[in-house]
Amino acid sequence: MEKLNDRWIKLIGIPAVEFGTNLFYLESYRYDWLVYFRTSFFGLVYIYLMWELVTRWLMWARARYPRIEQTRRRILVTFVGYFILVALGQVSVVWLFGVTGLAGVPITREVIVSQVVGGFLVVVIVGAVYEILYYFSKLKIAIIEAESAQKAQLQHQFDSLKAQINPHFLFNSLNSLGALIGENPRQATAFLDELSSVYRYLLQTGDRELTTLRQELAFIKSYYHLLKTRYGSAIALYREVDETLLDAQLPPLTLQLLVENAVKHNAILPENPLIISLLTTESGELVVANTIHRKSARVVSNRVGLANIASRYRLLGLPEPVIEDDEKFFIVRLPLAVRETVAKS
Numbered sequence: 176m177e178k179l180n181d182r183w184i185k186l187i188g189i190p191a192v193e194f195g196t197n198l199f200y201l202e203s204y205r206y207d208w209l210v211y212f213r214t215s216f217f218g219l220v221y222i223y224l225m226w227e228l229v230t231r232w233l234m235w236a237r238a239r240y241p242r243i244e245q246t247r248r249r250i251l252v253t254f255v256g257y258f259i260l261v262a263l264g265q266v267s268v269v270w271l272f273g274v275t276g277l278a279g280v281p282i283t284r285e286v287i288v289s290q291v292v293g294g295f296l297v298v299v300i301v302g303a304v305y306e307i308l309y310y311f312s313k314l315k316i317a318i319i320e321a322e323s324a325q326k327a328q329l330q331h332q333f334d335s336l337k338a339q340i341n342p343h344f345l346f347n348s349l350n351s352l353g354a355l356i357g358e359n360p361r362q363a364t365a366f367l368d369e370l371s372s373v374y375r376y377l378l379q380t381g382d383r384e385l386t387t388l389r390q391e392l393a394f395i396k397s398y399y400h401l402l403k404t405r406y407g408s409a410i411a412l413y414r415e416v417d418e419t420l421l422d423a424q425l426p427p428l429t430l431q432l433l434v435e436n437a438v439k440h441n442a443i444l445p446e447n448p449l450i451i452s453l454l455t456t457e458s459g460e461l462v463v464a465n466t467i468h469r470k471s472a473r474v475v476s477n478r479v480g481l482a483n484i485a486s487r488y489r490l491l492g493l494p495e496p497v498i499e500d501d502e503k504f505f506i507v508r509l510p511l512a513v514r515e516t517v518a519k520s
Contacts, residue, residue, distance in 0.1 A: 184304065189226060192297050193218040217272070225264050229298065232256045233305060243313050250306060257302055261294040326490055366404050372397040380427035384491060388461065388511060389421040392453070395430045402438065409443045410451070417455040423511035426487040430463065433507055436481070437465035444468075461509040467502060481507075 193215050233253055240249035269290050273282030356363045376394040380386055392414070399412045412434075434451060443449045447468050454462045481498065488495050488510070497508040 184301075185223075185226065188301060189219060189222050192301075193222050196293055196297070214272070221264075221268050225261070228264075229257060229260055229302075230305075232260060233302075237309065241313075243310070243317060246310065253306070254299070254302060257298045258295060261298050262291055265290045265294040322490070325486075362404070366401065369397040369400040373401065377428070383427050384487075385424040385512065386427040387421065388416070388423050388425060391425060391427070391430050392416065392421075394428075395434065395453070398431055398434065402434075406443050406449075407445065408448060409445045410438075410449045413450065413452045415452070415454045416461075420455050420459060420461075420511055423459065423513055425461065425509055425511055426484065426491070429484055429487075429509060432481075432484060433463045434465075437505065440469060441465070442468050442470045455511075456508075459511050459513075461511055462506060463509065464504050464506045467500075467505055 198211075236249050236253040236256065240246075240252065266287060269282060269287050373394065376390070376397070395412075399410075402410055403412075430453070437449060437451055441449050449466060449468070451463070451465045454464070456462060484507075485495050491512070493512050494510040496510065499506040499508075
């Protein structure tokens with residue numbers, strides 16, 4: 176059973192309830208402050224015991240109905256128990272105070288009714304405070320758990336994407352390398368160096384949330400070298416990036432996913448080359464654009480790569496990328512995060 180963290184509620188609430196409600200009887204005490212403080216002292220003892228009893232019932236109800244969707248049932252059970260306990264407690268203590276003479280006033284039917292009604296009002300207010308605090312604590316936990324589950328799912332999707340990319344890409348790269356070894360050993364050596372750089376980056380960025388634009392561009396340079404070796408003049412990459420933005424950050428492998436997406440969905444022919452452009456804007460965005468020349472046999476796409484990029488931006492608290500497609504160019508505008516912004520988020 177979870178611990179009820181209500182120390183401050185007790186320290187403030189119990190004296191406030193007793194001394195506050197007892198003021199209504201000052202006139203009946205004929206403004207005898209000795210009687211007031213005497214009844215208040217014994218009242219404090221009673222309220223403390225009643226508070227303990229009521230909160231134990233509260234903890235039982237929470238343990239029995241802990242989930243947010245059980246809130247209505249938990250509140251109903253909790254407050255029914257409150258009213259029964261308070262009614263029995265108030266009637267018993269008023270009778271006891273009357274018998275022992277501690278009440279300081281004659282015990283009449285009106286006094287008993289007023290005590291029971293007053294107890295109901297207090298327990299409703301205090302119970303509502305407990306329930307509101309409990310609800311928001313559970314809501315906060317639920318939000319954190321949902322975000323954690325979403326991050327875990329996103330990481331799983333990201334890992335799945337990399338697992339799909341790596342075998343196919345490695346297979347094609349090794350085929351290209353095999354052809355180069357016999358034809359051009361020097362070019363094969365350079366190709367192997369770039370291939371090593373690509374896979375080194377894939378391993379290094381596996382657990383990172385963000386990387387710098389400088390590192391992403393260096394990776395894309397190596398990745399493009401492999402594509403260029405395979406496709407030759409049928410593919411071209413242009414870069415026009417503001418040097419002051421090189422230390423800005425973005426989720427790793429974002430550019431690789433977008434370049435691969437362009438290669439996957441477009442025909443790559445020397446007479447109609449695939450042109451990919453990497454540009455920065457004055458507003459601090461990175462624009463990734465590619466010409467569109469769709470393959471005659473449309474490639475089925477579930478847009479997992481684009482959805483993954485958008486989700487990673489969203490979970491990092493960054494503005495989501497903007498995607499544009501006018502049938503001539505496919506454009507993705509990527510917000511870049513400066514270090515100060517990332518630190519605050």
